[in-house]
Amino acid sequence: MPASMLKVENLSAGYGPTRILESISFSVGAGRRLAVLGRNGMGKTTLFATLAGQTRRYDGRISIGDIDLSSTSSAARAHAGLGYVPQTRDIFPSLSVEENLTVGLKKRKKDAIEEAYALFPRLKERRRNLGSQLSGGEQQMLTTARTILGRPTVLLLDEPLEGLAPVICEELMVVFSELAASGDMTILLVEQRIQSALDFADEVIVLERGRIAWNGTPSALSQDHKVVERLLGVGGLH
Numbered sequence: 001m002p003a004s005m006l007k008v009e010n011l012s013a014g015y016g017p018t019r020i021l022e023s024i025s026f027s028v029g030a031g032r033r034l035a036v037l038g039r040n041g042m043g044k045t046t047l048f049a050t051l052a053g054q055t056r057r058y059d060g061r062i063s064i065g066d067i068d069l070s071s072t073s074s075a076a077r078a079h080a081g082l083g084y085v086p087q088t089r090d091i092f093p094s095l096s097v098e099e100n101l102t103v104g105l106k107k108r109k110k111d112a113i114e115e116a117y118a119l120f121p122r123l124k125e126r127r128r129n130l131g132s133q134l135s136g137g138e139q140q141m142l143t144t145a146r147t148i149l150g151r152p153t154v155l156l157l158d159e160p161l162e163g164l165a166p167v168i169c170e171e172l173m174v175v176f177s178e179l180a181a182s183g184d185m186t187i188l189l190v191e192q193r194i195q196s197a198l199d200f201a202d203e204v205i206v207l208e209r210g211r212i213a214w215n216g217t218p219s220a221l222s223q224d225h226k227v228v229e230r231l232l233g234v235g236g237l238h
């Protein structure tokens with residue numbers, strides 16, 4: 001399936017009575033890559049969870065292409081092409097890598113699994129290992145591969161590099177770039193490794209206390225040291 005445009009209009013959301021996101025509006029063109037940055041606790045995960053239908057939405061609209069997803073279930077959003085790779089790397093520790101990939105699939109979609117293995121050859125090598133035996137990087141590959149099996153047209157990646165060794169980070173970023181370059185996916189990336197996110201993205205939004213405090217291109221952000229320091233809390237990019 002070709003990539004789709006994601007549009008978010010005036011979105012406010014939170015948990016029960018606790019409002020976290022306020023009046024968020026942005027769009028990501030089909031096949032484009034958006035980095036979502038911000039310090040800890042600013043609402044990045046809440047934004048992705050809201051797009052995936054896992055929080056309470058108070059106001060606003062979310063659409064993929066022509067499809068309005070605002071009031072639909074998480075399952076309906078996945079069906080409409082939204083793939084969510086959460087920060088928590090949800091895998092089944094007591095199942096093998098291959099079982100993790102096949103569980104929930106209506107029938108064994110062998111081709112799709114081979115495609116996932118082609119993206120992440122390391123998973124093929126470890127296909128009989130249990131989820132609990134995987135390194136952090138391999139767990140991230142597995143949770144990403146599981147989401148990709150659903151053939152999303154819009155992919156949300158929440159801090160995929162968190163806690164991983166630099167060499168694994170590079171390996172993952174190469175795969176994400178390949179997915180984006182294939183023209184099949186619109187990708188939103190939350191990352192604390194700001195330089196990796198800026199190298200990857202076409203556009204950037206920065207969240208501050210649940211609102212968009214800055215938006216623009218990666219090069220504009222890299223040159224704006226004041227914004228980087230104020231909104232990202234770092235003296236320089238790393």
Ligand SMILES: Nc1ncnc2c1ncn2[C@@H]1O[C@H](COP(=O)(O)OP(=O)(O)OP(=O)(O)O)[C@@H](O)[C@H]1O
Nearest residue numbers: 015018020038039040041042043044045046047087
């Ligand atoms: N389930 C929840 N119920 C109530 N409040 C929550 C819940 N999850 C997160 N929050 C609050 O929402 C705010 C935004 O949290 P969120 O996890 O979206 O931030 P984040 O930008 O992803 O942070 P991090 O960089 O640490 O992952 C925080 O104040 C957090 O305490």
Ligand SMILES: [Mg+2]
Nearest residue numbers: 044045046087
């Ligand atoms: Mg988060």
